[in-house]
Amino acid sequence: MRIKFYTANLCLGAKSQVMKGMVDKMKVVIRENIEKYMQDLKKWLEENKDADLEEMDKFFSDRIRAYEEHMSIWKSAYQKFAELIPPKCEMLLDLGCGTGLELDEVWAKNPDISVLGVDLCQDMLDKLVEKHSDKKLETVCADYFQYEFGKERWDAVISFESLHHFMPQEKKKLYKKIFECLKSDGKFILGDYIACCDEEEELLQKVYFEKRKKYAVPEGVFVHFDIPLTLQHEVELLKKAGFHNIEHVESIDGATILVLKK
Numbered sequence: 070m071r072i073k074f075y076t077a078n079l080c081l082g083a084k085s086q087v088m089k090g091m092v093d094k095m096k097v098v099i100r101e102n103i104e105k106y107m108q109d110l111k112k113w114l115e116e117n118k119d120a121d122l123e124e125m126d127k128f129f130s131d132r133i134r135a136y137e138e139h140m141s142i143w144k145s146a147y148q149k150f151a152e153l154i155p156p157k158c159e160m161l162l163d164l165g166c167g168t169g170l171e172l173d174e175v176w177a178k179n180p181d182i183s184v185l186g187v188d189l190c191q192d193m194l195d196k197l198v199e200k201h202s203d204k205k206l207e208t209v210c211a212d213y214f215q216y217e218f219g220k221e222r223w224d225a226v227i228s229f230e231s232l233h234h235f236m237p238q239e240k241k242k243l244y245k246k247i248f249e250c251l252k253s254d255g256k257f258i259l260g261d262y263i264a265c266c267d268e269e270e271e272l273l274q275k276v277y278f279e280k281r282k283k284y285a286v287p288e289g290v291f292v293h294f295d296i297p298l299t300l301q302h303e304v305e306l307l308k309k310a311g312f313h314n315i316e317h318v319e320s321i322d323g324a325t326i327l328v329l330k331k
């Protein structure tokens with residue numbers, strides 16, 4: 070049974086496609102059959118057209134019990150993500166860490182890494198702390214757009230399946246902050262839901278704004294609705310923030326991972 074848990078990315082199967090344009094050289098496969106994927110997405114949006122928008126932290130609090138099982142479809146993506154953390158990494162910042170599914174894998178490889186996990190949802194953070202009370206872990210219940218990361222402080226910044234809830238103008242400022250907080254040889258490792266085509270990006274943004282208007286969501290209130298960017302648009306934003314060196318890109322079961330060197 071398909072449970073009403075997340076929006077499109079998590080409810081649809083994994084498909085892929087070779088990206089064109091400026092990301093051509095990366096040859097990353099996002100969705101295999103775009104036509105079928107878009108048909109399924111439109112059907113899902115139609116079925117859920119009257120679904121209200123839920124506030125971000127409440128959304129995750131309400132689903133905390135089923136969360137980790139639901140996300141287990143990405144076990145191999147989490148493992149690969151952890152493998153990409155530089156071996157010498159000592160100080161790691163995780164944005165939107167949730168219950169720490171990526172951190173489970175990071176610490177399985179290197180239990181000595183010190184982590185600061187930032188997340189809006191205290192219930193998710195409580196679960197993370199409960200699982201990893203023996204690790205060098207600090208958590209902050211905060212909005213990563215507001216929270217100060219410091220300057221040249223972190224060996225790596227990671228974020229998995231969190232940033233696809235935000236519009237490009239918000240992400241652009243965050244990416245600049247990430248660039249500045251990394252040490253000179255630091256890395257930003259991003260794992261996220263990436264739109265397979267312009268149509269997907271545009272359609273989801275359109276529905277997002279219609280729903281915000283319909284349910285009179287005040288400006289600045291974070292809601293849970295997926296608005297992924299295409300890889301091309303994501304990379305453009307990252308480049309504007311200073312990340313010109315893309316070391317690695319791959320897509321695993323619909324989760325796209327990018328490794329960016331400062």
Ligand SMILES: C[S@@+](CC[C@H](N)C(=O)[O-])C[C@H]1O[C@@H](n2cnc3c(N)ncnc32)[C@H](O)[C@@H]1O
Binds near residue numbers: 188
């Ligand atoms: C899909 S979960 C991913 C959690 C974890 N990275 C994982 O892969 O299991 C998205 C997380 O991002 C957090 N989040 C969303 N917007 C945020 C923001 N502006 N600041 C901090 N955390 C945020 C949510 O509270 C949620 O825990």
